Amino acid sequence: FNHASQTVTLNRTSGTQVVGGSADTTFNNLTHTTAALLQFGDATTGGRTFTVAGTFTWSGSNLTVGNAALSDTLALTNSSLTIPTGLTLATLNSSTVQISGNWTRDGTYTANSGTIRFQGTTQSILTTTTFSTLAIAVGSTTTMTVDVDVSSTLNVNGTLALSDSRTLRLGTGAASGTANVAGTLRTTSGVSSRPTITAVSTSFRHDFNVTGTLDINGLLFRYANANGMDLQVGAAVTKLDYVAFTFIETSA
Secondary structure (H helix, E strand, O other), rough: OOOOOOOOEEEOOEEEEEEEOOOEEEEEEEEEEEOOEEOOOOOOOOOOEEEEEOOEEEEOOOOOOOOOOOOOOEOOOOEEEEEOOOOEEOOOOOOEEEEOOOOOEEEEEEEEOOOEEOOOEEEOOOEEEEEEEEEEOOOOEEEEEEEEEEEEEEEEEEEEOOOOOOEEOOOEEEEEEEEEEEOEEEEEOOOOOOEEEEEOEEOEEEEEEEEEEEEEEEEEEEEEEEEEEEEEEOOOOEEEHHHHHHHOOOOO
């Protein structure tokens, strides 16, 4: 398939519009505005990447990536992603949605065991969301402008910036969450309006591992496990000012 810098319009009006096949597919512009469920990935071949190199236009129906048995990737290499009001984006199995712009959730995001990967340059999370796995890729500076939950794993290989007074919660009410910072974690609030990193449940404290860089000017760090903020081999500290460590689990 050669997109020839054109637009593909998917216009099935009922049932499920499946984008599948045995090979990866790259579109230029892709549009789907009808009532059929839009599904990336078929029931027979997993591990495919469906790339939209231009503009992705989506409205009118729910969208799924992968299926109950197989995982696939939807890569929006030149687009932000907005989940429209009244619609649902679902990452089935351990499928991935990769975006190069901002994330806005006006509708519903059903994470399952899926991943949202920020793989652009300057990006923002603009709407409160619960992610399963949230990944910040090398080269991306992603700003968390709202409160965010990450139920499974946060992987920071680029830069994650926490805006003033925002809260990042790790884990669920029944399981601990993990953060792996191999890139940079940044805050700029100073002593007032400090952002917070904490656990969803005080019974399941989060695991926070740093092999990258801390550039912290203001932070409330709460309800970690006994390792606390675990600076491992290779970690660097550019700044660590106005940080309050509270309710850290003690070793037995």
